[in-house]
Amino acid sequence: xxxxxxxxxxxxxxxxxxxxxxxxxxxxxxxxxxxxxxxxxxxxxxxxxxxxxxxxxxxxxxxxxxxxxxxxxxxxxxxxxxxxxxxxxxxxxxxxxxxxxxxxxxxxxxxxxxxx
Amino acid sequence: xxxxxxxxxxxxxxxxxxxxxxxxxxxxxxxxxxxxxxxxxxxxxxxxxxxxxxxxxxxxxxxxxxxxxxxxxxxxxxxxxxxxxxxxxxxxxxxxxxxxxxxxxxxxxxxxxxxxxxxxxxxxxxxxxxxxxxxxxxxxxxxxxxxxxxxxxxxxxxxxxxxxxxxxxxxxxxxxxxxxxxxxxxxxxxxxxxxxxxxxxxxxxxxxxxxxxxxxxxxxxxxxxxxxxxxxxxxxxxxxxxxxxxxxxxxxxxxxxxxxxxxxxxxxxxxxxxxxxxxxxxxxxxxxxxxxxxxxxxxxxxxxxxxxxx
Amino acid sequence: xxxxxxxxxxxxxxxxxxxxxxxxxxxxxxxxxxxxxxxxxxxxxxxxxxxxxxxxxxxxxxxxxxxxxxxxxxxxxxxxxxxxxxxxxxxxxxxxxxxxxxxxxxxxxxxxxxxxxxxxxxxxxxxxxxxxxxxxxxxxxxxxxxxxxxxxxxxxxxxxxxxxxxxxxxxxxxxxxxxxxxxxxxxxxxxxxxxxxxxxxxxxxxxxxxxxxxxxxxxxxx
Numbered sequence: 001x002x003x004x005x006x007x008x009x010x011x012x013x014x015x016x017x018x019x020x021x022x023x024x025x026x027x028x029x030x031x032x033x034x035x036x037x038x039x040x041x042x043x044x045x046x047x048x049x050x051x052x053x054x055x056x057x058x059x060x061x062x063x064x065x066x067x068x069x070x071x072x073x074x075x076x077x078x079x080x081x082x083x084x085x086x087x088x089x090x091x092x093x094x095x096x097x098x099x100x101x102x103x104x105x106x107x108x109x110x111x112x113x114x115x116x
Numbered sequence: 117x118x119x120x121x122x123x124x125x126x127x128x129x130x131x132x133x134x135x136x137x138x139x140x141x142x143x144x145x146x147x148x149x150x151x152x153x154x155x156x157x158x159x160x161x162x163x164x165x166x167x168x169x170x171x172x173x174x175x176x177x178x179x180x181x182x183x184x185x186x187x188x189x190x191x192x193x194x195x196x197x198x199x200x201x202x203x204x205x206x207x208x209x210x211x212x213x214x215x216x217x218x219x220x221x222x223x224x225x226x227x228x229x230x231x232x233x234x235x236x237x238x239x240x241x242x243x244x245x246x247x248x249x250x251x252x253x254x255x256x257x258x259x260x261x262x263x264x265x266x267x268x269x270x271x272x273x274x275x276x277x278x279x280x281x282x283x284x285x286x287x288x289x290x291x292x293x294x295x296x297x298x299x300x301x302x303x304x305x306x307x308x309x310x311x312x313x314x315x316x317x318x319x320x321x322x323x324x325x326x327x328x329x330x331x332x333x334x335x336x337x338x339x340x341x342x343x344x345x346x347x348x349x350x351x352x353x354x355x356x357x358x359x360x361x362x363x364x365x366x367x368x369x370x371x372x373x374x375x376x377x378x379x380x381x382x383x384x385x386x387x388x389x390x391x392x393x394x395x396x397x398x399x400x401x402x403x404x405x406x407x408x409x410x411x412x413x414x415x416x417x418x419x420x421x422x423x424x425x426x
Numbered sequence: 427x428x429x430x431x432x433x434x435x436x437x438x439x440x441x442x443x444x445x446x447x448x449x450x451x452x453x454x455x456x457x458x459x460x461x462x463x464x465x466x467x468x469x470x471x472x473x474x475x476x477x478x479x480x481x482x483x484x485x486x487x488x489x490x491x492x493x494x495x496x497x498x499x500x501x502x503x504x505x506x507x508x509x510x511x512x513x514x515x516x517x518x519x520x521x522x523x524x525x526x527x528x529x530x531x532x533x534x535x536x537x538x539x540x541x542x543x544x545x546x547x548x549x550x551x552x553x554x555x556x557x558x559x560x561x562x563x564x565x566x567x568x569x570x571x572x573x574x575x576x577x578x579x580x581x582x583x584x585x586x587x588x589x590x591x592x593x594x595x596x597x598x599x600x601x602x603x604x605x606x607x608x609x610x611x612x613x614x615x616x617x618x619x620x621x622x623x624x625x626x627x628x629x630x631x632x633x634x635x636x637x638x639x640x641x642x643x644x645x646x647x648x
Contacts, residue, residue, distance in 0.1 A: 021466075022470055023466065023469045023470055023473065026469075026470060026473035026474060026477070027473060029477060030473050030476060030477055065435065065470070065474050068434075068435045068436060068474070069435065069474050069475075069477055069478035069481065070478065070481050071477060071481060107480075107481050108477055108480035108481050111480045111481070111483055111485070200580065204627070226580055226582060226587045226588075227580075228589065228596070229579055229580065229589070229596060229597045231597050232596075232597075240579075240580065242580045242581050242582065243628075243630065244627055244628075245580070245581075245582040245583055245584050245585070246582075246584075246587075247583075247584035247624060247625075248583070248584065248624075248625075248626070248627055251624070263627070279588060281588035284586070284587075284588045284589070284590055284591065285586075285590050285591055285592055285593065285603070285606060286586075286590070286593075286606055286609050286610075288609070289586075289609055289618075289621055292618075292621050292622050295622055296584065296621075296622050296624060299622070299624060300584075300624055308588060355589050355590070355591030355596050356588045356589055356590075356591060
């Protein structure tokens with residue numbers, strides 16, 4: 001649809017958000033990501049039945065861990081939309097981008113940078 | 117049945133009278149006057165007084181000490197013993213302690229779980245259960261021996277009781293459970309408080325068909341409602357107690373200031389009905405923190421004066 | 427299996443915060459099945475801890491390893507030549523593994539990463555419940571295969587108590603009354619008459635009460 005959305009978002013394609021593991025989310029932050037979000041099908045419409053429901057639980061688990069270690073659980077989010085909703089996809093990207101800019105860069109990036 | 121112990125309670129039952137017992141909860145402190153006061157309120161209207169053992173797992177003065185206090189007043193105590201807090205060594209030891217003061221009645225119980233009380237993080241013991249405690253007391257009395265096998269000097273002469281709850285689940289084993297306790301050696305039973313007389317009669321009928329009613333004295337438990345709220349609470353929130361809807365309605369339809377009086381009336385009516393039930397050999401009136409009403413209940417139920425025992 | 431539950435990350439951080447080089451050591455057996463201490467959980471914990479310390483401005487070395495078991499010599503020996511790299515180990519094995527690690531590696535502190543809870547079953551994923559208390563003298567033959575020692579809150583051998591209500595234990599209606607289960611099962615097996623057999627005193631000396639226990643099999647010893 002050639003809609004505009006922020007350029008600093010890296011898209012990783014999965015067959016289903018159910019494939020997303022808590023470890024993937026944590027490693028992304030370890031490697032310096034400022035935010036991570038998962039975009040899955042509408043609840044009830046998952047192509048693989050409940051993959052998106054599992055993804056939501058894992059996102060929540062990651063939020064809890066990130067809160068506990070002081071990184072901020074809001075940096076990871078789960079969204080649901082149908083694959084035809086191009087404008088919504090762009091809207092989510094903008095929303096996430098704004099949220100992360102407000103939260104600031106990943107705090108451990110500076111430490112790693114200094115250590116290097 | 118001929119009495120096997122010097123127990124006054126046993127003698128009254130053996131003589132064919134309806135026995136009346138009641139209970140006192142010891143204080144959450146060391147003041148003996150609490151027990152003295154409660155006992156004085158009821159002493160002429162009952163044959164024996166149960167002292168509860170850290171009931172609902174709330175820490176109180178121990179049952180044994182309060183029973184000794186009663187004995188020193190010249191009254192007949194029933195020592196309630198739960199297996200929750202003491203192992204077999206301590207239980208045998210406390211039985212001897214009671215026997216040393218000529219306490220002749222013991223009620224063997226498991227005890228409410230400690231999570232209900234003031235020390236929910238404590239251990240529970242349950243080294244032996246109530247069934248095995250019944251066996252233990254009988255063994256100490258009749259064989260004159262400790263569980264370990266050694267002889268007991270001056271064995272205890274205890275009249276052994278236990279609780280029964282015809283209203284607990286599963287109903288189908290409630291009479292087999294009575295049979296089991298009788299086989300273990302129980303001699304008298306105090307039931308949980310009765311409101312559903314039909315169900316109680318069913319239980320006694322099944323027990324009677326098995327020939328159990330000749331083997332044990334059953335004292336029917338009764339508790340007066342203080343209020344409609346109490347009736348509802350007991351119906352809905354206390355496991356093992358069943359209250360018929362009509363009874364709750366009767367309390368609820370009574371104006372608030374007359375509810376205590378109505379509750380006592382229901383209690384007296386219950387006793388009168390239970391007197392006709394085969395197998396009922398007496399009553400256990402549980403009027404917790406309402407001990408001053410026991411005399412009225414006993415008198416208006418036609419159970420006063422209490423028989424004197426030689 | 428042995429069922430364990432993850433310790434809160436805050437608690438683990440508190441235990442290890444003085445150390446600089448830490449090994450997170452998982453176990454591939456029971457704690458993997460109950461999703462508390464397997465390879466996955468090791469990865470998640472390690473990543474979370476690395477980020478935590480980085481956030482504190484410290485570059486703490488946190489390595490990951492998962493052994494087949496931590497209750498046999500052979501498997502714990504596999505890491506012997508790496509141990510000098512670490513000044514602490516967080517073991518996600520059950521209490522058995524943590525202790526065996528500590529015995530075998532006297533000079534390295536070992537911290538528990540999980541709370542070991544009980545011997546139990548997986549009722550369904552995410553729900554594990556207790557079944558056995560390892561009392562040392564199994565009586566399941568007489569109770570229709572349901573254990574009153576582990577499943578009755580008062581471990582009554584001649585239950586139920588008067589608090590059993592509608593199949594539930596008096597302490598919590600989500601807990602089954604073990605004796606209701608036993609009665610149901612005896613009925614199903616046509617053995618309800620067994621209910622009236624009085625179970626005698628238990629010998630608790632085979633249980634924890636008798637002190638730390640052992641099993642010796644001379645026929646298989648070398």
